[in-house]
Amino acid sequence: MTTYSQSCSRSIAGHPAGVLEILTEILCQWMKNQQIKFQLARERRQLLEMSDAQLRDIGITRGEAEAESARNDIPASRIG
Numbered sequence: 001m002t003t004y005s006q007s008c009s010r011s012i013a014g015h016p017a018g019v020l021e022i023l024t025e026i027l028c029q030w031m032k033n034q035q036i037k038f039q040l041a042r043e044r045r046q047l048l049e050m051s052d053a054q055l056r057d058i059g060i061t062r063g064e065a066e067a068e069s070a071r072n073d074i075p076a077s078r079i080g
Contacts, residue, residue, distance in 0.1 A: 040074065045069065
């Protein structure tokens, strides 16, 4: 951990003008991920509210809907 932080500090310190750009990019990506997580949480809640007939219409079972709603990750297909 010390090695990483030292090398990271050295690489950023060598480019003071780029530090703000790097931090801005990190913040923007974090904000995008938070927005995606919020949307996914809403979609997963909606799955739980669907009737068994509605779930059958979209091709998933109640168990699959419950499993999906319990997830807390962001699928790779949603990160872009």
